[in-house]
Amino acid sequence: MALIRAADVHAFLVGEAFMRAPDPGARLRELFYAEGRTMSLRPPAHAGLRHVALFVEPFEACERFYVDLLGMHVEWRPDADNVYLTSGHDNLALHRGPPPAAQGQRLDHIGLLLVRIEDVDPWHEFLRDNGVPIVAAPRTHRDGARSFYCLDPAGNRVQIIFHPPLAGALRPLR
Missing domain, CATH: 3.10.180.10 (2,3-Dihydroxybiphenyl 1,2-Dioxygenase, domain 1)
Structure with missing residues (x-):
């Protein structure tokens, strides 16, 4: 989290499992972490079950x-x-x-x-x-x-x- 803030990215910790931050296009992205796994970005939100x-x-x-x-x-x-x-x-x-x-x-x-x-x-x-x-x-x-x-x-x-x-x-x- 400190590295992200040092890069001047407005991010906030949502819980121990993940955090949210806007990408350069101002779309909200989420980072997830699980013990033994690397962090990954969640893709943009879907439009629902259609x-x-x-x-x-x-x-x-x-x-x-x-x-x-x-x-x-x-x-x-x-x-x-x-x-x-x-x-x-x-x-x-x-x-x-x-x-x-x-x-x-x-x-x-x-x-x-x-x-x-x-x-x-x-x-x-x-x-x-x-x-x-x-x-x-x-x-x-x-x-x-x-x-x-x-x-x-x-x-x-x-x-x-x-x-x-x-x-x-x-x-x-x-």
Whole structure:
């Protein structure tokens, strides 16, 4: 730490494990140290989890579900067995066929974020009225979120959710 300060770098100790300091471009960088290992710079922060890929069957019915009912758009169709969908700031890849036998691969659900809590129940009614299997009715969670669960045609659980910590950063895509 003394060497870094001697080089006139404004840095501060965050704990015994690492420190943070701006790079020449004023981006915050973190140094990590573990006994027996050398220090390394953490790369720039990522933009969040924005891509999910699912093996689905029936393929065409799943595409219709995400496009026609949930309002996603086809971003790219490289071939007849793959389609990439988007809502504008995310990417959902649908791959035709059952998942390969992967031990330990367990997906509980994927989520579609809503901007307003008042939109949860109308989405529930719309999907129910369109024959989408509902797994859990709308409910308000202890953290103030409100959601329900349904199934896509391949049986994947989809949570339609208003989540307060994320809602402030969202805007409707239409």
